[in-house]
Amino acid sequence: MKNKKNTPTTAELEILNVLWEDEPRSVKEIHKELSKVKNVGYTTTLKIMQNMTAKGMLDRKPEGKCHLYFTNIPKTDTQQNLINRLVDSAFGGSASSLVMQLLGNKKTSEKELNEIKRIIEEIEKNQ
Amino acid sequence: MKNKKNTPTTAELEILNVLWEDEPRSVKEIHKELSKVKNVGYTTTLKIMQNMTAKGMLDRKPEGKCHLYFTNIPKTDTQQNLINRLVDSAFGGSASSLVMQLLGNKKTSEKELNEIKRIIEEIEKNQ
DNA sequence: TTTTTATTACGAAAATTGTCGTATATATTT
DNA sequence: AAATATATACGACAATTTTCGTAATAAAAA
Numbered sequence: 360m361k362n363k364k365n366t367p368t369t370a371e372l373e374i375l376n377v378l379w380e381d382e383p384r385s386v387k388e389i390h391k392e393l394s395k396v397k398n399v400g401y402t403t404t405l406k407i408m409q410n411m412t413a414k415g416m417l418d419r420k421p422e423g424k425c426h427l428y429f430t431n432i433p434k435t436d437t438q439q440n441l442i443n444r445l446v447d448s449a450f451g452g453s454a455s456s457l458v459m460q461l462l463g464n465k466k467t468s469e470k471e472l473n474e475i476k477r478i479i480e481e482i483e484k485n486q
Numbered sequence: 487m488k489n490k491k492n493t494p495t496t497a498e499l500e501i502l503n504v505l506w507e508d509e510p511r512s513v514k515e516i517h518k519e520l521s522k523v524k525n526v527g528y529t530t531t532l533k534i535m536q537n538m539t540a541k542g543m544l545d546r547k548p549e550g551k552c553h554l555y556f557t558n559i560p561k562t563d564t565q566q567n568l569i570n571r572l573v574d575s576a577f578g579g580s581a582s583s584l585v586m587q588l589l590g591n592k593k594t595s596e597k598e599l600n601e602i603k604r605i606i607e608e609i610e611k612n613q
Numbered sequence: 614t615t616t617t618t619a620t621t622a623c624g625a626a627a628a629t630t631g632t633c634g635t636a637t638a639t640a641t642t643t
Numbered sequence: 644a645a646a647t648a649t650a651t652a653c654g655a656c657a658a659t660t661t662t663c664g665t666a667a668t669a670a671a672a673a
Binding site: 385386387401402405406409424425426 | 650
Binding site for chain 2: 376449451455459464478
């Protein structure tokens with residue numbers, strides 16, 4: 360199986376997000392969460408989680424009569440990978456170009472902007 | 487045809503990037519560029535560009551015996567759309583969270599960091 | 614006007630992802 | 644033990660994307 364640990368598909372990312380919030384969890388619980396925002400069959404969720412396990416994205420341990428699944432990659436690793444891919448594929452490798460685009464967007468709220476400024480200051484302090 | 491103008495696939499984005507650099511251009515020229523970094527048949531490039539035209543992503547005009555293609559969506563619109571999707575799908579809708587991840591990454595060079603700081607200052611001035 | 618060359622159109626297959634129905638297995642209840 | 648319920652395994656189909664071979668068209672050369 361190819362190593363695609365860090366590049367989840369859309370459906371896989373949805374599952375990872377639920378797990379990162381609280382893990383380990385059973386397929387049943389994951390599916391219950393997904394059902395709140397999405398119409399999808401139980402076996403679909405199960406199948407995707409099995410695929411993810413085969414890819415090494417998830418792992419699982421038996422617990423009573425069912426399995427508890429947990430992620431095998433840190434959230435930040437995946438996030439970093441997704442950002443890097445976006446920077447490379449759509450911003451010519453320039454991270455600053457991405458940030459510029461992000462900040463120029465009206466949808467980035469005042470609150471978000473202030474938060475970002477705070478982060479920059481934080482970084483400068485530690486330099 | 488569904489409106490997927492702003493959400494190009496990987497192969498489509500590669501073509502868009504070449505066009506945004508200099509347009510309009512013929513399939514032949516686009517394919518020549520792609521061939522520098524990718525093994526792909528001429529008719530593959532052609533087909534994808536035809537698909538993109540059908541989706542409204544590209545347009546074309548006859549020029550002599552061939553066609554010159556040009557993009558039908560601004561680069562920034564597509565970039566913004568891709569960022570928004572990433573923010574929503576992997577950062578819980580928080581743009582600042584994405585920036586934090588980006589800045590915390592060692593791969594973001596000193597030069598990039600300074601550039602980003604400059605952008606922030608620029609934004610603050612205009613506030 | 615044939616022949617050659619260059620460009621486009623089209624169809625179809627491969628790869629990937631997402632979907633779920635059905636079967637199997639295991640436990641719980643009656 | 645038989646019936647019921649719960650969880651997993653598996654196969655198959657649908658949708659999308661990527662791939663390219665081949666045919667058709669049009670232009671240029673011989």
